[in-house]
Amino acid sequence: MAPVKISHVVSFSSQDPKYPVENLLNPDSPRRPWLSCPQDKSGQLKVELQLERAVPIGYIDVGNCGCAFLQIDVGRSSWPLDRPFITLLPATMLMSLTDSKQGKNRSGVRMFKDGMVAHACNPSTLGDRGKWII
Numbered sequence: 001m002a003p004v005k006i007s008h009v010v011s012f013s014s015q016d017p018k019y020p021v022e023n024l025l026n027p028d029s030p031r032r033p034w035l036s037c038p039q040d041k042s043g044q045l046k047v048e049l050q051l052e053r054a055v056p057i058g059y060i061d062v063g064n065c066g067c068a069f070l071q072i073d074v075g076r077s078s079w080p081l082d083r084p085f086i087t088l089l090p091a092t093m094l095m096s097l098t099d100s101k102q103g104k105n106r107s108g109v110r111m112f113k114d115g116m117v118a119h120a121c122n123p124s125t126l127g128d129r130g131k132w133i134i
Contacts, residue, residue, distance in 0.1 A: 004055050010048040010129065014040040021047055033065035045134045050077060054128040057088060059113045066106040067134045068095045074127035085131050 012021045012034075019035040024047065026032065036045050045067075057074060064070075070092050073085035089112055099105045 005052045007050040007052045010050050011046075012048070013044070013046040014042070024049065033063075035065070046131065048129060048131045051128045051130065057127065059111065060089060061109060061111045062094075063109050064094045064107060066095075066103075068093065068097075068100045069134065070094055070110075071133040073131040073133070075129045075131070076127055077129050085129075086127075088127075088130075091133075 006025055009021050014036040015021045016035040016037055019033050021034045023032040023034045062070060072089040074088045075085035094110055095105060
């Protein structure tokens with residue numbers, strides 16, 4: 001299955017003016033991360049992205065820039081606002097505690113394939129909207 005293009009950002013929790021959330025929309029510029037506002041001390045970033053079409057999700061490749069944990073939920077733009085998203089990738093560690101504290105191994109790519117992605121074969125994961133919690 002070919003990668004699906006991200007259409008636009010639906011919502012986000014915070015962004016650094018130098019590293020805005022729109023950087024996620026440009027796959028040709030992988031060195032431009034999305035970072036939180038320097039004044040944001042919440043320790044968590046959230047973004048909801050609209051995909052170009054609803055697709056079954058069997059794998060996800062994630063580029064990391066200093067993120068210790070990641071959770072990915074999926075849903076549909078046609079769902080009512082009060083309907084919860086389905087967890088596609090449960091909270092997953094991207095950096096060890098030691099690496100996180102020492103600022104080591106802050107960047108890299110993690111690939112989540114069949115068996116690692118929950119509901120990969122379930123038709124309910126035909127989603128056109130994803131929520132990333134980092």
